[in-house]
Amino acid sequence: MFAFIIRRILQFIPTVIGISFIMFVLLNVLPGSAALMTGGKEILSPEIVKKLEKKWGLDKPFHVRYLNYMVGLAKGDLGTSFIRGDKVRDIIGNRLWPTLKLAVAALAIACFIGIPLGFYSAVKQGTWVDTVTMVGAVSGVSMPQFWSALLLMYLFSVVLRWLPTFGYGNGDLKNLILPAVTLGIGYMALLARTTRAAVVEVLSQDYIRTAHAKGLSVLFINGKHVFRNTMVLILTTIGMQFGSLMGETVVVETVFSWPGIGSLMVDSIFLRDTPVTQGCIMLIIFVFMSVNLSVDILYSVVDPRIRYD
Amino acid sequence: MTELSNRTKRPLLEVDHLHTSFHTFDGVVKAVNDVSFAMNTRETLGIVGESGSGKSVTALSIMRLLKSPPARIEKGRILFDSIDLLEISMSRMRDIRGNRISMIFQEPMTSLNPLFSVGNQMSEMFVRHQGLTRREAWNRSVEMLEKVQIPSPGKRAREFPHHMSGGMRQRVMIAMALACDPEILIADEPTTALDVTIQAQVVDLMMKLRKDYGAAILMITHDLGVIAEIARRVIVMYAGQVVEEADVISIFEEPRHPYTRSLLKSIPKLGDASTHGRKRLQEIKGIVPSLADLPAGCHFYPRCPHADPICRQGEIALEEPAVGHRVRCIRHAGL
Ligand SMILES: Nc1ncnc2c1ncn2[C@@H]1O[C@H](COP(=O)(O)OP(=O)(O)OP(=O)(O)O)[C@@H](O)[C@H]1O
Ligand SMILES: [Mg+2]
Numbered sequence: 001m002f003a004f005i006i007r008r009i010l011q012f013i014p015t016v017i018g019i020s021f022i023m024f025v026l027l028n029v030l031p032g033s034a035a036l037m038t039g040g041k042e043i044l045s046p047e048i049v050k051k052l053e054k055k056w057g058l059d060k061p062f063h064v065r066y067l068n069y070m071v072g073l074a075k076g077d078l079g080t081s082f083i084r085g086d087k088v089r090d091i092i093g094n095r096l097w098p099t100l101k102l103a104v105a106a107l108a109i110a111c112f113i114g115i116p117l118g119f120y121s122a123v124k125q126g127t128w129v130d131t132v133t134m135v136g137a138v139s140g141v142s143m144p145q146f147w148s149a150l151l152l153m154y155l156f157s158v159v160l161r162w163l164p165t166f167g168y169g170n171g172d173l174k175n176l177i178l179p180a181v182t183l184g185i186g187y188m189a190l191l192a193r194t195t196r197a198a199v200v201e202v203l204s205q206d207y208i209r210t211a212h213a214k215g216l217s218v219l220f221i222n223g224k225h226v227f228r229n230t231m232v233l234i235l236t237t238i239g240m241q242f243g244s245l246m247g248e249t250v251v252v253e254t255v256f257s258w259p260g261i262g263s264l265m266v267d268s269i270f271l272r273d274t275p276v277t278q279g280c281i282m283l284i285i286f287v288f289m290s291v292n293l294s295v296d297i298l299y300s301v302v303d304p305r306i307r308y309d
Numbered sequence: 310m311t312e313l314s315n316r317t318k319r320p321l322l323e324v325d326h327l328h329t330s331f332h333t334f335d336g337v338v339k340a341v342n343d344v345s346f347a348m349n350t351r352e353t354l355g356i357v358g359e360s361g362s363g364k365s366v367t368a369l370s371i372m373r374l375l376k377s378p379p380a381r382i383e384k385g386r387i388l389f390d391s392i393d394l395l396e397i398s399m400s401r402m403r404d405i406r407g408n409r410i411s412m413i414f415q416e417p418m419t420s421l422n423p424l425f426s427v428g429n430q431m432s433e434m435f436v437r438h439q440g441l442t443r444r445e446a447w448n449r450s451v452e453m454l455e456k457v458q459i460p461s462p463g464k465r466a467r468e469f470p471h472h473m474s475g476g477m478r479q480r481v482m483i484a485m486a487l488a489c490d491p492e493i494l495i496a497d498e499p500t501t502a503l504d505v506t507i508q509a510q511v512v513d514l515m516m517k518l519r520k521d522y523g524a525a526i527l528m529i530t531h532d533l534g535v536i537a538e539i540a541r542r543v544i545v546m547y548a549g550q551v552v553e554e555a556d557v558i559s560i561f562e563e564p565r566h567p568y569t570r571s572l573l574k575s576i577p578k579l580g581d582a583s584t585h586g587r588k589r590l591q592e593i594k595g596i597v598p599s600l601a602d603l604p605a606g607c608h609f610y611p612r613c614p615h616a617d618p619i620c621r622q623g624e625i626a627l628e629e630p631a632v633g634h635r636v637r638c639i640r641h642a643g644l
Contacts, residue, residue, distance in 0.1 A: 206419040212374055215407035228424045304469040
């Protein structure tokens with residue numbers, strides 16, 4: 001098990017190299033330059049632009065810059081922001097907590113509402129509860145986030161005036177609610193559907209018939225035998241979707257002016273502040289890989305048929 | 310005392326004109342069509358019949374394990390120790406299941422939950438029906454594994470189903486079924502999915518345990534060899550009906566229903582091969598009729614070598630030409 005974890009962490013390295021290369025190429029072909037953006041409305045003279053580009057190392061050829069970046073990365077150095085002059089590591093560090101808070105809140109909403117909902121509707125297959133839940137789940141999956149964000153804002157902030165429209169506040173819970181719901185709603189709907197399908201499958205298994213033949217109660221069977229087997233089937237979805245969720249923070253944080261990694265990334269792209277953009281992407285990749293690794297480890301805990309050695 | 314003598318007189322289990330169907334999109338599948346039989350305490354009753362003849366559905370009806378919809382028990386009574394199992398509440402039924410009537414299934418590979426250890430799954434029986442603590446239940450489970458001749462039971466109890474072979478898992482199922490010392494054990498083709506050598510071991514084990522535990526066994530199989538070995542009385546089912554019922558010897562020596570006769574001709578006999586050289590086994594021509602669209606009259610009519618137009622006129626009743634020998638054929642006397 002320990003060897004497995006080490007091996008998997010070592011596998012992160014080629015993934016990081018590959019992704020950083022693609023990222024580097026893409027950011028390189030992006031038109032415009034940070035030097036031009038620093039002036040704001042003013043148009044900087046070509047000499048100043050040249051000077052700035054030299055200072056940031058942008059005058060060097062592509063492969064040299066890539067190598068320098070990778071060497072820095074190996075030392076844990078993500079570089080320095082062009083625009084602000086601060087260390088990228090520190091900038092990201094300041095933005096990390098709001099994003100984590102948002103992502104975890106969305107995950108909690110999705111898991112604690114989506115999974116029970118899917119479970120319940122599978123057990124009540126064919127009743128109106130099932131139908132309503134599944135219609136809701138399908139519309140939840142298909143609603144674009146900027147759209148549900150606007151609807152929620154309109155209802156809860158503009159009409160009802162219960163919650164703030166946007167912003168982080170002082171990290172208050174009431175500021176967190178709308179962004180977290182927006183981010184979690186699609187995930188929740190997806191989990192509800194996946195859970196329902198998984199439970200329906202598990203219920204038709206022979207071992208569930210055995211459990212009934214043993215005289216166990218429905219509650220016990222659902223809570224023990226059905227639940228555990230369902231978890232095995234939906235764990236992958238939970239993990240994969242948490243990864244996508246990190247990516248989706250870009251939209252939600254921007255709509256709600258949430259001071260997290262997602263909005264930082266969007267801002268840095270507009271400012272052509274490539275070191276910051278790269279840092280944000282690397283972080284999201286890292287979270288994605290770590291979540292997948294945790295899911296794999298969790299599998300070996302839930303399912304005795306899976307052994308890593 | 311009087312109560313005891315009453316008990317011994319009444320059969321332990323009485324299935325009385327059971328009709329079970331499946332309401333599917335393609336119509337009503339009459340899987341069990343007027344099945345009646347009785348079983349005494351400690352008796353071993355065999356049910357034989359081709360695939361699809363309604364054996365499992367009969368067993369699952371007794372256990373009330375059929376999912377409804379699509380299944381529906383249309384008519385009939387199932388009396389167990391004077392309780393009508395079809396009338397009582399589901400929670401009372403759950404008190405009986407596993408405790409007084411147990412069942413083991415055809416598919417040992419999939420009948421155990423892959424995520425829990427064998428000991429854990431066995432313990433549930435003791436916790437549920439005897440109120441033991443988990444610790445005590447575990448110890449009893451290990452004892453049960455020993456009873457079904459599983460080597461190093463203490464270690465095996467901690468293992469998961471995927472560590473075990475099919476034969477081993479079926480032993481676990483048997484151990485689990487007998488855990489609460491049930492009055493009836495329903496065994497639905499317990500050996501069909503196993504290798505031949507393992508089959509014999511499992512049958513031997515069941516015969517041994519029958520002595521120790523004294524449970525009545527309803528042995529469902531399409532293997533007449535198993536029936537000959539283990540059962541005293543046999544029911545032959547065809548297309549959802551009981552077509553013949555008799556003690557094992559009569560079934561083998563003087564089968565009366567044409568279907569039973571064809572069934573017996575379709576099994577190889579050792580003697581035949583040695584005296585007549587290679588003799589071809591007879592297959593039963595034709596196929597089982599669709600249960601959604603049964604022929605009028607005798608269900609076996611389309612395949613019967615002795616079919617006669619009168620066989621199609623109305624339902625055929627189960628007659629009793631000799632004591633304890635019932636047959637559903639109007640022409641049996643003339644054959
Ligand atoms: N869920 C179901 N829906 C529709 N028809 C069913 C269902 N379950 C069983 N049947 C039908 O009931 C009939 C009897 O099935 P049953 O399982 O009792 O046969 P069997 O005698 O046990 O055969 P086998 O030897 O293959 O186990 C079959 O024709 C089958 O198609
Ligand atoms: Mg069957």
